[in-house]
Amino acid sequence: MTVTLPKPAPPQGHPLSPRNLWSAALSSYVAIVVVVLIVALPLLWMVLSSFKSPAELITTTPTLFPESFAPTNYVEAAKRIPLVRLFFNSVLVTVIGAGIKVLLAIMTAYALVYVKFPFKNVIFAGILVTLMVPPQVSMLPNFLLISQLGGVNTYWGIILPGLGTGFGTFLLRQQFLSIPKSLTEAAEIDGAGHWRRLWQIVVPVSAPTIATVALVSIVFEWNDYLWPLIIITDPSMMTLPVGLNTLRNSEASALGYPLLMAGSVAIIVPVLIVFVALQRYIIAGLTQGAVKD
Template identity: 40%
Template sequence: MVGPFLWMILTSLKTLGESQQVPPVIFPTVAQWKNYAEVLTTIPMLQFYWNTIITTILKVVGQVFLCSLAAYAFARIEFPGRNILFMLFLSVLMVPGQVFLIPQFLIMKDLGWLNTLTALIVPGLFSAFGTFLLRQFFMSLPKELEEAAKLDGCNHFQIYWRIMLPLAKPGLIALAIFVTLWSWNDLMWPLIVNTSPDKLTLSAGLASLQGQHQTNYPILMAGSVLAIWPMILVFVFMQKHFVEGISLSGSK
């Protein structure tokens, strides 16, 4: 698992000739740290970072809030057709995401959102997976807490906000990590809806470094290292919550 990451780092420090040499050279003769400076001047890396951070934060906030609302309704509120509607939600997970690309693109075009960050953010504000994950948490909580809150005069939203959300913290963190990874690494959708360089995310911006006839692999790998290190730090520092969230969501 670590091998590709090590090869990426080593390639980012090679010259173009060393990166294409056969048989391959594992270690660079002289570390080419200038590759990292060159990638910052070749593409607007800071703009890509800003676009990625903004879209990721808004997607995380949107999914944590909206998915938790829907999950609470499916887990705790009795209404006609609840189970059937939830099965329809789950059916979305059985359809490949590529099927939705053309309809979503046409919707973005009709709304005039092409080449905007809005087109990257809005479709990712809600997910069936996030609803399913948090529903499992809410279903595992004792009903006595909800009954006691109702006796104290709390309505459904107050129960959701003051009682359920604090107890579902591991699930919320796990969902936030999932959404962060998905949003940060998303490639296909940003390439489809955005063509303007100042609206691209990191993954789509790095794809522009791949040439039609020749690719400067050291520059591409240097950009990949700069793009990937925030996600590595997120997973390293949040892996406890990540594992806890996955294990508890399957306990019901």
């Protein structure tokens, strides 16, 4: 007959002791909870305020929840500005602009890694230089060029100047460099050309990084304010950020705060939905190309 003796508890100085485990849990989870609250509470306050009346916001005794969740402010905001039209404009510009931007980044990064041509490193250095130049520097030249081409108050006039993405090209190039060469060499031996190697091998393997570049591009296109403000003068062609600024100018008093909150929710919620849909790729995409094999 065998007798099983209980295992002795680890000493207090041991890494697995209850005291160390509790201190580690508190030091990590408390920081996470604090950061989440700092990020989430303003968003929650904005969403709840979008349902409040001006009297509920402009008071010395504010309350968290509104008296009614009726979408009155959203209806009123849609009357002040063509909210549905602006939403359609933003979706169209974001989908086309971000899609072309990601496609160009994929093809440029592939060429920089797998295609042999002169001055390849010089071209890549030039792409990196674009990351150091503020976009405001190119506003005037872009406006002169697009206006001379007839792009004022057009969708392509909004989209065209921002199609190049140095960040996406750099990130995808680093990812493509980390792909084992045996994969592409085996496909080349089987007779696959550059086009098949790109879309059947390189792109599927690099899906997390491509999703990260797509997310960054979508957020940038959706939130872009300065360039659409410059190139668009027709209210029906404005995007949501420009329309929200128009709504703010028309509601200069504090009584318009609920309408501004409703417009802000209309801008932020679609980006949050895209972020939730792609969030599992973000960490993998940012770290996948960090180490070269």
